[in-house]
Amino acid sequence: xxxxxxxxxxxxxxxxxxxxxxxxxxxxxxxxxxxxxxxxxxxxxxxxxxxxxxxxxxxxxxxxxxxxxxxxxxxxxxxxxxxxxxxxxxxxxxxxxxxxxxxxxxxxxxxxxxxxxxxxxxxxxxxxxxxxxxxxxxxxxxxxxxxxxxxxxxxxxxxxxxxxxxxxxxxxxxxxxxxxxxxxxxxxxxxxxxxxxxxxxxxxxxxxxxxxxxxxxxxxxxxxxxxxxxxxxxxxxxxxxxxxxxxxxxxxxxxxxxxxxxxxxxxxxxxxxxxxxxxxxxxxxxxxxxxxxxxxxxxxxxxxxxxxxxxxxxxxxxxxxxxxxxxxxxxxxxxxxxxxxxxxxxxxxxxxxxxxxxxxxxxxx
Numbered sequence: 616x617x618x619x620x621x622x623x624x625x626x627x628x629x630x631x632x633x634x635x636x637x638x639x640x641x642x643x644x645x646x647x648x649x650x651x652x653x654x655x656x657x658x659x660x661x662x663x664x665x666x667x668x669x670x671x672x673x674x675x676x677x678x679x680x681x682x683x684x685x686x687x688x689x690x691x692x693x694x695x696x697x698x699x700x701x702x703x704x705x706x707x708x709x710x711x712x713x714x715x716x717x718x719x720x721x722x723x724x725x726x727x728x729x730x731x732x733x734x735x736x737x738x739x740x741x742x743x744x745x746x747x748x749x750x751x752x753x754x755x756x757x758x759x760x761x762x763x764x765x766x767x768x769x770x771x772x773x774x775x776x777x778x779x780x781x782x783x784x785x786x787x788x789x790x791x792x793x794x795x796x797x798x799x800x801x802x803x804x805x806x807x808x809x810x811x812x813x814x815x816x817x818x819x820x821x822x823x824x825x826x827x828x829x830x831x832x833x834x835x836x837x838x839x840x841x842x843x844x845x846x847x848x849x850x851x852x853x854x855x856x857x858x859x860x861x862x863x864x865x866x867x868x869x870x871x872x873x874x875x876x877x878x879x880x881x882x883x884x885x886x887x888x889x890x891x892x893x894x895x896x897x898x899x900x901x902x903x904x905x906x907x908x909x910x911x912x913x914x915x916x917x918x919x920x921x922x923x924x925x926x927x928x929x930x931x932x933x934x935x936x937x938x939x940x941x942x943x944x945x946x947x948x949x950x951x952x953x954x955x956x957x958x959x960x961x962x963x964x965x966x967x968x969x970x971x972x973x974x975x976x977x978x979x980x
Contacts, residue, residue, distance in 0.1 A: 645680040645980050650748075652973035656756045658966040671755065678702045681716065693722035699733075717774075725781040735779060736789050736826050737771035738839040742862045743873040743905030746917030747941030747954035748975050751903055756961045756969040762923040762935045764877035764901040767858030769841055770796040770820040786827010786836070796820040796843055796856075818844045820856065833866040845881050854897055856881035864905070873905040898926045903937075913945040925963050932963040949978045
């Protein structure tokens with residue numbers, strides 16, 4: 616009995632030390648963003664499937680809390696771990712997304728081995744929207760998304776393993792592998808090794824990436840490439856899933872300029888649609904440029920232009936063109952942004968045009 620009590624006391628003591636250490640190294644951060652938008656569609660193809668009217672208005676929100684822990688392991692290597700809880704949605708019943716930024720990093724000098732989802736560097740941004748918020752495309756017209764590429768088919772939000780190598784004074788090179796890019800086959804518990812009946816529907820995928828300044832102050836460069844096998848059920852004319860992006864911005868004084876080029880192949884969903892795979896709609900290319908001017912340390916204005924083309928056959932699919940003007944104002948703990956978007960041939964649909972004005976208030980803690 617005495618030995619059992621001693622063992623229990625020892626275990627309790629070790630757990631207490633671990634908890635104390637973890638608490639000392641744990642940080643909690645977060646952000647809250649609130650937006651209001653008004654969207655209208657026009658042209659002979661403007662027949663909204665959401666409302667009888669082609670005009671839509673509403674609020675948007677995002678609230679996120681990040682838990683992070685870091686320290687040293689017994690072998691001298693550093694580690695970092697964390698996860699985020701995100702609440703998205705247009706009303707107070709937003710959905711919690713516990714897989715947001717979930718990771719364990721093992722760090723040795725400039726090399727990091729990472730396991731998790733939504734953590735490794737990735738191409739999910741439109742760098743040319745220098746002052747506004749969100750993506751360049753104007754989503755929602757006729758209940759379809761913009762054709763302009765976002766994350767170029769990146770698998771970064773699915774669970775996988777990756778490595779990041781920091782090259783001092785140059786940037787970071789990364790490689791990511793995910794066994795199921797859909798993320799649907801991730802087990803609910805580490806003790807559950809039973810394969811689901813879905814099989815490898817999502818297929819595996821890898822991504823190679825670089826982000827850095829190349830040793831040039833004010834420069835921000837990104838290059839990404841990903842590739843994955845097409846689904847077994849895909850239309851035969853659809854190629855393997857691929858994505859590539861080249862992007863760069865450069866700040867000099869009060870001015871910043873930016874440009875990017877994106878290309879996606881093996882699209883498993885029709886451009887701008889919510890339907891099934893579509894033969895002949897295999898490739899989407901997007902190009903954009905952006906310019907920003909800092910009036911003073913708090914006020915900035917920006918402009919961006921984007922064009923998207925597709926090789927879809929069987930009809931008329933003109934280039935989608937987006938113009939964006941934005942104003943941003945820094946209020947210290949709160950940032951205010953106002954932007955206006957106008958689109959021609961939304962989602963590569965002939966004579967489907969629209970416009971949107973939106974404002975956002977955001978704060979971090």
